[in-house]
Amino acid sequence: METTQSFINGASVASADTYDNIDPATGQSLGPVARAGAGEVDQAVAAAAAAQPAWNATLPEHRARVLTRIADLVEANAEELARLESEDTGKPIGQARTDATVCARYFRFYGHAIDSYYGQTIPLAPDQHVYTRKEPFGVVASIVAWNYPMQLLARAVAAAIATGNATIIKPADETPRTAVAIARLAIEAGVPAGVFNVVTGIGAEAGAALTAHPGVSHLGFVGSTQIGSTIAHAAADRVVPTVLELGGKSAQIVFPDADLDTAATFLTKAILQNAGQTCSAGSRLLVHHSVHQELIAKVADNFGKVSIGRGSEDPDLGPLVSAKQQGRVRTMVEAAVAGSGEVIIGGGVPDDERLAGGAYFAPTLIDGVDPTSQIAQEEVFGPVLAAMKFDTEEEAIALANGTDYALLGAVWTKDISRAHRLAAAIQAGQVYVNTYGAGGGVELPFGGFKKSGYGREKGVEALDAYTQTKTVIIKL
Numbered sequence: 001m002e003t004t005q006s007f008i009n010g011a012s013v014a015s016a017d018t019y020d021n022i023d024p025a026t027g028q029s030l031g032p033v034a035r036a037g038a039g040e041v042d043q044a045v046a047a048a049a050a051a052q053p054a055w056n057a058t059l060p061e062h063r064a065r066v067l068t069r070i071a072d073l074v075e076a077n078a079e080e081l082a083r084l085e086s087e088d089t090g091k092p093i094g095q096a097r098t099d100a101t102v103c104a105r106y107f108r109f110y111g112h113a114i115d116s117y118y119g120q121t122i123p124l125a126p127d128q129h130v131y132t133r134k135e136p137f138g139v140v141a142s143i144v145a146w147n148y149p150m151q152l153l154a155r156a157v158a159a160a161i162a163t164g165n166a167t168i169i170k171p172a173d174e175t176p177r178t179a180v181a182i183a184r185l186a187i188e189a190g191v192p193a194g195v196f197n198v199v200t201g202i203g204a205e206a207g208a209a210l211t212a213h214p215g216v217s218h219l220g221f222v223g224s225t226q227i228g229s230t231i232a233h234a235a236a237d238r239v240v241p242t243v244l245e246l247g248g249k250s251a252q253i254v255f256p257d258a259d260l261d262t263a264a265t266f267l268t269k270a271i272l273q274n275a276g277q278t279c280s281a282g283s284r285l286l287v288h289h290s291v292h293q294e295l296i297a298k299v300a301d302n303f304g305k306v307s308i309g310r311g312s313e314d315p316d317l318g319p320l321v322s323a324k325q326q327g328r329v330r331t332m333v334e335a336a337v338a339g340s341g342e343v344i345i346g347g348g349v350p351d352d353e354r355l356a357g358g359a360y361f362a363p364t365l366i367d368g369v370d371p372t373s374q375i376a377q378e379e380v381f382g383p384v385l386a387a388m389k390f391d392t393e394e395e396a397i398a399l400a401n402g403t404d405y406a407l408l409g410a411v412w413t414k415d416i417s418r419a420h421r422l423a424a425a426i427q428a429g430q431v432y433v434n435t436y437g438a439g440g441g442v443e444l445p446f447g448g449f450k451k452s453g454y455g456r457e458k459g460v461e462a463l464d465a466y467t468q469t470k471t472v473i474i475k476l
Helices: 038-057 060-076 078-089 093-116 149-162 177-189 203-212 225-237 260-276 289-304 323-338 393-400 416-425 461-465
Strands: 006-008 011-013 018-022 029-034 121-125 128-136 139-143 166-170 196-198 218-222 242-245 251-254 284-288 342-345 364-367 384-390 408-412 430-433 467-475
Touching: 006 038, 006 177, 038 139, 038 166, 038 196, 038 203, 060 078, 060 093, 060 149, 060 177, 078 093, 078 149, 078 177, 093 149, 093 461, 139 149, 139 203, 149 166, 149 177, 149 461, 166 203, 177 196, 203 225, 218 225, 225 242, 251 260, 251 393, 260 289, 260 384, 260 408, 284 289, 284 393, 289 342, 289 364, 289 384, 323 342, 323 364, 323 384, 384 393, 393 416, 408 416, 416 430, 461 467
Parallel strands: 139 166, 139 218, 166 196, 218 242, 251 284, 251 408, 284 384, 364 384, 408 430
Antiparallel strands: 006 011, 006 196, 018 029, 121 128, 128 467, 342 364
């Protein structure tokens, strides 16, 4: 099998050691991956530092054309990219195709946005001309998670290089192949060598070296709150800005006047998409007691109709990313059952010989969950929905805000005044009303409050995140 290697300065770079990339659907190896370390990170930083000044000197119009060409090439190679992502993550091929489409959309969006990204003039006094400049940081780095490899890479790289930075991506250990493939497409599109580099390897090695490198001026991270805190500490030691998109325990609040059929459909999709391995998955269901039983029955019925299988078969639900993650989900569900929770459906590994050897977990609905329990407070990152009741609007808000996380929230009601009240009261970076999207569209600023992180990716705000504002004051 071909070895997946780092891609630095426009070329593949081997490492002394490799590790196996495991297919979560079968437990078998998809091939070796280069286990880069400090040496490869030094190469990538040096290449980025050398290439960045000339890239920044290009006209925004030129960068716009290059980014849109990357989008064209991603779309032209979408099927192959989707296959790689489906194999690496285990997600259904249909969902992987969507990821490829959204990946292209990021490059196209920021290719268009950079044309109209300006500084300001400030009317301070008649005899002074004051204006601001948006300047890149220089060499920026992002460490991305394994759940949406193409989307997470694109939203970091596109905004960074559009604004004149050179970037280094450290893909997740489990999902390195699409990052390298897209970096190659970027060279084909006209990105100069050194502007977009990928370093493969283990987080504790390559990721740690990248985080601590003195030549990196800005860091982005998508992943767990624990690792995000470690990265933030390392960045603080060097006084380097960071954008952290961390965990979530997003609440969906359903009132009696909601359209329960529509709510049940979105509730099902929000927790089962990507096998629940989404930071913004709607993993807590808060439902008014008067419609509790009716909605629980509808969601359970939806869960019972879910098809499970390998990603290549395009089922509703594929495997988790690894046997390790499967074990973590099982442990958390067992703890919930030992406490106050009642498993309505699912609760374990599917009993199906076709799925033997894969990291599968059945769609699981747990009712009567104690709001202070582990399953209600901590991110499961699996197809597990924790349900609980409320009586009043105030109680619903308290439950929604009752965790350390604050990434997304949703309100299901026909009362427009209530919708606005809760949108203001819920602590979250995004709040949906009568709909739900795990992260939403490319255009929507995305990030969390509290331990879900800080800074914003996506939308025009990402351009602000990857630039520094310089104010120039001229006495006339």
